[in-house]
Amino acid sequence: MRSKEKALGEMVGRLRKEWRTPHPVRVALTTGLPPQVKGTCTRNGRTLHIHLNSRFPLYVLQEVLLHEWAHAITWPHARLERHQPMHPDEWALAYGRLYRWWYDEEEEEK
Numbered sequence: 001m002r003s004k005e006k007a008l009g010e011m012v013g014r015l016r017k018e019w020r021t022p023h024p025v026r027v028a029l030t031t032g033l034p035p036q037v038k039g040t041c042t043r044n045g046r047t048l049h050i051h052l053n054s055r056f057p058l059y060v061l062q063e064v065l066l067h068e069w070a071h072a073i074t075w076p077h078a079r080l081e082r083h084q085p086m087h088p089d090e091w092a093l094a095y096g097r098l099y100r101w102w103y104d105e106e107e108e109e110k
């Protein structure tokens with residue numbers, strides 16, 4: 001749990017530096033999500049909260065974090081009032097860019 005937290009914390013640090021979000025984002029590892037839910041991105045006031053289900057292994061949570069971060073990047077002002085974000089093309093493009101950024105870079109390190 002500690003090393004998972006550390007690895008994800010470092011990943012969040014890199015995301016914050018390289019992938020700005022229009023709204024502040026807080027990320028937390030939690031045991032409080034339903035067992036089948038890997039992660040969520042929800043709004044509380046002007047802040048977006050990404051929750052990651054700590055039951056899942058790190059490699060799964062890294063991909064979930066990219067998925068949720070893509071929501072944070074593309075979360076439009078109009079949708080701040082919605083509870084459930086959707087997956088429009090805009091989200092898919094942001095996710096694709098994040099996915100390449102994260103996994104292509106890992107490839108290069110091998």
Ligand SMILES: [Zn+2]
Binds near residue numbers: 067071085086087
């Ligand atoms: Zn989603």
